[in-house]
Amino acid sequence: MKDFLHLHSNKDESPGFLRGALMWRGSVTPRIFFSLLLMTCYCALIVALDQYWQPLPHLAVTPFEYTGVVLGLVLVFRTxxxxxxxxxxxxxxxxxxxQSRNIAIGALSYGDILNVSSQQPLWTKDMVKWTIAFSFATKESLRNGKNFDELSDLLNxxxxxxxxSAGHMPLFVAGKIAELLQQARLSHYIDGFVFMGLEGQRVLLIDHIGACERILKTPMPLVYAIKARRFILIFLLLLPFSLIENLGFSAVFIFFLVAYPLLSLDRIGIExxxxxxxxxxxHLPLxxxxxxxxxxxxxxxxxxxxxxxHNFP
Structure with missing residues (x-):
């Protein structure tokens, strides 16, 4: 039972609370470290100026309590x-x-060889290999890559x-599958019902790559990202002036505790x-x-x- 739960859980997440809370790998902390350090140093500078140079303007804490709630809602929405x-x-x-499983099962259940010659490729075998190739072509297309080492044992x-060299690799593979289906239909190798079923699965594959491309090519609205970060910056720039009156140098630690989650949530939304x-x-484990x-x-x-x-060679 433990092995089953571990198999279907986040493999990178530690089961121990303390170890998981202190993990560095996979955390946004390294990516916000410089910004967090810079803002904390800014707060320390404000406190030092107030303590050793001359008193700076002090702001009431109450307005920051209200604006902090609003800012939290904005960040939660973005996340x-x-x-x-x-x-x-x-x-x-x-x-x-x-869909890939459905096409493979349909081809293997309803298909047979189109040409008895051992020199000709089998229809079912070609259907399965190009079905497998579709997922790899989609992955590389979304990542703007062309690494197909995993297909070297399937494709020549x-x-x-x-x-x-295809302009759109997933569509190229989908076209190959369509050609095989058309070949089987014209040869009366599969009937119209089987053809429509497999063709429907192929169409769904194209729908899915289109939806993935929509996510890839439609980022979060820039105007929202700018405003959210501007609110965070204004909030953090003014916050030290509400802390220095009663907390002194302890304000630096309190400021850190506020800035850390705000910057982290902003970064998580980006990731x-x-x-x-x-x-x-x-990222998805494609x-x-x-x-x-x-x-x-x-x-x-x-x-x-x-x-x-099937009579495979």
Missing amino acids: NAGHERWWEARKLWGAIVN EQELDALK LQNPFVTKNLS DSICDTIKLHCSALLEQSQRSGN
Whole structure:
């Protein structure tokens, strides 16, 4: 039971509370460290000037209590908006996994060889390999890359070169699947109902890549990001003037406790905006998802070979 829970939990998250709270890897702390240090030094400078040079203007704490609540709501909204994009992308990739399995199962259940010659590729085998290739092509397209080492055992050099040189790699693969379906239909290898079912799954794959591209190419509105950060900056610049009267140098520590979560939430909202890029924290594990599709579809193909339902070369 413990192994099952560990398998379906965040593998990078420590089960221990203290160790998890103090983790550096995967945290936004390194990415806000300079800004946090700069703002804390600013607060320390204000306190030092007030204590050793001349008294500075003191502000009441009450206005900051109200504005702090409003600022917290603004940051929560931005974080939730980023998480919504992240979660939608994960649901889309879950659908890509499902559609890939459906196409593989449909091809292996209703297909047979189109050409009895051992020199010709099998229709079912081609359907499975191009279905697997779709997920890898989608991953590389979203990451603006062309690394297909994982497909070297499925596609030959000519096919890999054609895939890499395609203007839109996922559509190229989807076109290959469409050609195979059309070939099977015209050869009366599959009936119209099977064709419509598999074609529907292929269309859904294109819908999913389109939705992923919408997330990728539509960032959070710049005007909102600017205003949110401007509010944070004004709040933190004025906050020390409300703390120095009663707290003295303790105001630096209190300021740190306020600035740390504000800057962290702002950064988390940025990190979640693009769930596909590996440089962002908590990006989607697309490599693992694609490997899962390849593993499952390949296992279905091997099972079909062992069952003797198809005459593979």
